Amino acid sequence: MIEAKRDGGISDVADTMRVVRVWDPVVRSFHWGLVAAFAVAWLAADEVQPLHEPAGYAVAALLVLRLIWGFVGSHHARFAQFMRGPAATLVYLGDMLRGRERRHLEHNPAGAAMIVALMVTLSGTALSGWLLEQSIEEARAVTFVGEHGSREVRGDKTLKEVHETLANLALVLVALHVGGVALTSWRHRENLPRAMVTGRKRPPGANDVT
Secondary structure (H helix, E strand, O other), X not given: OEEEOOOOOEEEOHHHHOOEEOOOHHHHHHHHHHHHHHHHHHHOOOOOHHHHHHHXXXXXXXXXXXXXXXXXXXXXXXXXXXXXXXXXXXXXXXXXXXXXXXXXXXXXXHHHHHXXXXXXXXXXXXXXXXXXXXXXXXXXXXXXXXXXXXXXXXXXXXXXXXXHHHHHHHHHHHHHHHHHHHHHHHHOOOOHHHHHHHOEEOOOOOOOEO
């Protein structure tokens, strides 16, 4: 697109208006679906158990979907495309502290490390929750029901502690993730939450990493 300047010159404004597609519909649906499922599971943990369990299963299903899509999905969705080792992640974090980190078209090394941390933590949370529910069902099956009705049935105490600890850790990671997204959006003048809605980002510059 060419725009005429008032001084008679011309300015190619295409560079400021062009966008490139990065995140496909599966990645975007996974991201926001996971946000919703985890929020429901967390808020309903103690008071609304009939909502907590389905939300937990939704988290597990979404994680399985993302794991598969990370190997067979579109170019930018594949783990091999954006995952970096510990050394590269530490270098990137050091650059962030100095305010000189480069913009990444895909996930930056810190974001990629956070994806791994969240997926592992949420997988452990979902698995421990399922095991806890199985222990509750087993306890319920052998609970004596007397004339005063059935007593409260509790699952394995250790599993409950593991489940709650992992859920709390996941919440901390989510907070760090949101903070990192806000910082990166500000540093690079790019609305990353909007990019995860539309799937589009501005084209890479000369110093950006693709």
